[in-house]
Amino acid sequence: MDRRVRRHFRHQADKLDASQPEFTIRTVFSGLLIGCLLCFTNLYFGLQTGWISMMSLQSALIGFLLSRFFPTPISPQENVVLQTVAVATGTMPLAAGFVGILPALSLLDEERDGVPPLRLSWIAAVGWSCAVAFFGVFLSPPLRKQVIIEEELAFPSGTATAQLISVLHRIPPPETSAKLRRGYSRLETEDIDAEPALVASAETAETPLVAEETEVATQEGWSALTWSFAASGAMTLSAYFFPVVFSIPLFGTYLAKEWLWTFTPSLSYIGQGIIMGFPTTLSMSLGMLVGWGILSPIATHAGWAQGPVGDMATGARGWILWVSLAIMCVDSLVSLMPVVWEVLYLKIWRGRAKADDGHSEKEPETEDRLVPMRWVIWGLGASVVLGTGLVWLVFGNEGIKPWATFIGFIMGGVLSIFGVRALGETDLNPVSGLGKISQLFFAWIQPGNIVANIIAGGVAEAGAQQAGDLMQDLKTGHLIRASPRAQFYGQLIGSSLSIIVTTTAYTLYNRAYQIPGPSFSAPTAYVWLGLARLLRDGQLPEHCGDFMLAFAALFAMVAAMKAHAARQGAPYAKWIPSGVAFAIGFLNTPSFSLARLIGGIIEHIYYTRMGRDRGGIRLIIIASGFVLGEGVVSVISLVLRTFGVGVASCWGCGHGMCGGCPA
Template structure:
């Protein structure tokens, strides 16, 4: 079949089908609970687009006839991503917990704990804005500029392999054997890039996944789920005092053999896991004892207000902001050059290959953005009132989200980095001037801007996947709308269940990013810092900015050593979370490194690379699903079977 005939066949095949949407929603709901669980626990979530495509393919091969087409699989993973990432986009892992920490004494306002209905209203206010923003940006960054969007390209490559469909080679795409971990350098996203050599028969890898994929996924899922349920009844399993009882009790140095953490380490890759552990050693091995023993943080080490954990959080904030802002500079500069004509690319006036009936009409986009802003502003006013944030300030937040989304999408397309943490902090800095001394307005406006930038960037990865596989942009748009709509209810219900059973933020679910949002808002309101944090913030911020500049330069020149420059945000995550979080991920990163090197040395037949990703995905999903079982147990009053080993206050489950 020639290229023209193949394209005609692709456009004639139904893509937005009931079965593809239902499977996408099922996978997305699973991801939604999983991402909320890990987001509240560690501040980490994943798009899971590659994993969604894998699971969709396996379901199609096993339960449907005929099997899903490649374009249906694109709709599946697009719908799943839109459903699964709303816990971050709507701020349920950071902004909403931060508002619950407010106090009249410190912030001039009482704590805001949203009801279920208020959670739905807030989610509805921000759920669709980024979906409409992504549509006009698609033509610029994917069609005209042909940006790489590595994770979206990786997913397209995987789908093409699984369905044994040759992938076109536009946009300077290079295909080679093996897989390479790429990190989005944000507290929220880790993705794995899969690349396949052009001369490797695609049916070989497809057969490997067909024959062994379900077994790999189910065994790893079952092992992770079983260990998680066992740890619910015997909490010490996830808080082993590997370094001694004293260090575990007084300094929070314990070890959690969580298979999901190991799986996340595999997915994020060794360089990022290493950056995270370097941060962990500096934060918890040097700065935490220094702050405690010097009397700068006299409270218990784990206390976010008076302890060393709260003290080192300020240093982490400086690292995250410096790294994110410096990383945005080359993207902003390139954007200015493009729009002033100095960097304009030639020969891409209009390369759109899709017929109008497969595109999203710009009239829909204009009405959608306008309606999103009006409805969002109204709902934010309903939830927070004019004392919380002025309506005109909310409108500015949405407009700022439009501008920041351009930077976020360009950064993601060129580097696979969506620096939404930095973009959110930019909006917080601006709102310190627009609505000064108002902590609620500062956090909410930052959340509005971040939601648009994050959604537009993440969904652009999916649109890149669809572009390479000739999937209908309109079908993907429908999938994004449906996924976001369903996730409004799923995310809010899940968060309400967790808050009924657990204290959030609390010992089991510390929601570390909520303190990042809140501390910056308080700093901008009061201008006061804990003792001696200013000097350390300045020093670490300068180092982070220097390394971020070096990384940006190395990437721009194509230097292979760029990925070994420490990630500033990953380094900061090592500060935000206790050592057990980072150590387990380092194990996964080492496994990924050794596995890849072993395959390279032994010339293992193609198709085996993808198995490690499937196993890692099963580990992550297993604990996420098993957490729902724990939630049910806790709701029914079923507690730990034994607190053996927890008498020293090490374990959250018995604490």
């Protein structure tokens, strides 16, 4: 082995030591700053398309670039805590239902649903957020012990973030093989010659490639992030004053006006496509073609959807929404079946899981770095009791009974087990399907109450979604040897601040825009409300049930094939269409899916030509700047709209698809 590699490993070995600084003021402050940017970004995109990203990899990258301005560099463990804080802060728009549950409650119709629309005040929205913000955090420590330590599940996104951190900080890459999946082996100086696997990792870590990637991150990274952020922000601001910029009738005015086929050349959605990858954007685009190019015209011309195409109640968009719901539910349920079988049958019924009441032999951390179980027990109890009381205060007995909310929390804990395991194996947390399972259950125990159905489903989904996102962070920390207790503190702090940030941002958006409305359609709100109405009334649009059954059967087979291929490690598994991504193509108008497809194609061509190794992280840096640019600068548009500053020109908006211009 090269002497330079040997010296490098000896010099860097101390970075894996647990004595490195982790939970520091600068780490928490930076994480909160990045998390607030992600919070605004996720709320903005979630209200537009229903798609939210936890952005853990991007948080670690931006945190590293930001740390270049610090007097001393941050340690790898600090970076783990930083991105943990950022993710906990940035994902609250989905965890607390600001992109689905609350808009759905505002769509209630007194004549049809028996209750008037529910629009929460700022203080009521804070109370609701407090009710669901911490349950998932306290679920994380026991779930970590089971799925990360005992079962050693992969958690691909968390592992990828750990690998990025190892590149940025020039430390040995994390060992993610089945044999050493617990994380880094303790690297002692005298063991270098005796460990071939570590020697190979050392040679990989010190190749010119990794050195070049680190140079990109430290020298070119900040510049790339800045110009991509500025370009996306400038385009967003220009689209505010000239709305046609984001509503180009690429396929002609007729298709734009009558069938909603416009193109949004948004750099942020192109960046999302790059981050999602070509296989996911391809699934989404296939859904777009089937939903908007085939089913929408069929439903309209057959007279099954007699309203305007874009009308969620009577038009083709509302008609294909049901087909999308069927696809999402069956895809999530089929994907969960292997997990349910393993948990309920193999581990519980057959008793194959060994009892472990003490400190696990696989646990690499000492007790002082773990979250004490008494904290977990008291925290779970307090979060359930406090959450039940707050939900009762916000919605009252007519909204949902306290006992029903309590059951919702219990269901959230059970569903979290399945969701986290599915996430660990497939990198997909089927929260949409889990939420629908909860709605089905509450339609049985509290029939006819639409408000209770939506709220209880939201409570259960919040726990599963938050526990899943935090589990990815804990996997990253496990591989980098960061303290689980430090990450736990970061999760609590991030979730606490995000309650205020998310509620304030949502309140401002509600004052400036109609939600749901032309600019922010909140498609997942219609999914929640539609299922609640179906479970109460049992009425579907004409001939919609036939198509729902057909697509459900088709995607049950597709999901089974994809799950089997993924568990076998088949390389073609990623090219089997994702049911959830396919269904998102139905929910969103074509403009968003087209932009994401462009990003996916760019990602595919770039890494095909450059190779994954040579391609490095340049493209991810640029994509992150694109996404953050529009999300952050949209706040400026929000302020302008609040103060009555309108568009400069509606030229080219004759198709009626421009936000801010009269139809």
